Amino acid sequence: MIKLYYSPGTACLAPHFLLEEFKLPYELVLVDTSRQEHQREAYLKLNPLGKIPLLTDLTEEEFSLTESAAICLHLQDRFAASHAPAFHLEIGSAQRAQLYKWMLYLSNTLQAELISYFYPERLLAEAELAQKVKESAENRVATMLSYIEQHFAQTKGPYLLGDTVSIADFYLFMLGRWTRGMQKPARAYPHLGVFMQRMFERPSIVTSFSQEGLQAPYF
Incomplete structure (x- = not known):
């Protein structure tokens, strides 16, 4: 089990x-x-x-x-x-290589910056300095979301790998959800916002939110 x-x-x-x-x-x-x-x-x-x-x-x-x-x-x-x-993506295929790229970018870059945003005191304990870390992290997150927005705009595909949904899309939706309290959250970007809504409509995500007791705003 x-x-x-x-x-x-x-x-x-x-x-x-x-x-x-x-x-x-x-x-x-x-x-x-x-x-x-x-x-x-x-x-x-x-x-x-x-x-x-x-x-x-x-x-x-x-x-x-x-x-x-x-x-x-x-x-x-x-x-x-x-x-x-x-x-299922074949090992060595171009799509699998792109999946690795996105999973590493999302986890090592975007997620790491989001952690700095939510827990700035881990970097600087003094309240005033921690607030500056938080503000700086939000600015960097905005740059990262813009990069993802540009990717969707250029590829015109519904998902990160194009027409086929992948595990990276679920990871991006999770991280995009974490931005919901920012001045410009993921949902506010034209293409990324459409992606967030598309993912939110998947039964697996609706069920998971319900099981974890999560309530609106969902993203």
Whole structure:
């Protein structure tokens, strides 16, 4: 049985979307961060870093994996061919190379900047300086969203890889959702906004939001 340890609305969302999209049997395990459950002994035995999400899979042998992007790639590699053929990309193909590019850009660049936006005190503890870090991070996020907007404008495709949806689209939707409180969120960009609405209409995303108890504004 696959288990996804989650905290609502966090980086667990992209793996959660894919578990639903691939129609896999799985169990959601809530880790209440407001009660510091992610720092308690029981959870730290599973994930010494105390981070979320964590995926465990006892289908064939005991297996656990952290890092949202890694979990998404693993789910694709293990289950796409059998459960969601549209998501299966041949190793060495141009499309798979583009998928790697987008997954690394989203996780290493955009997501990292969003973390600075939400947790500026991790970089500078003094309140006034932390606020400047937050403002600077938002400006850099805007530049990154503009880059993605330009990509959609140039390719004129509905998804990052063109006409075919991929795991990167679910990852982008998750990160785009995190910008909903910014001065110019993902939904405010002409092409990116259409993408966000298109993804939001997928049953897998609607179900995941409901299961995690997330409410409007959804993105």
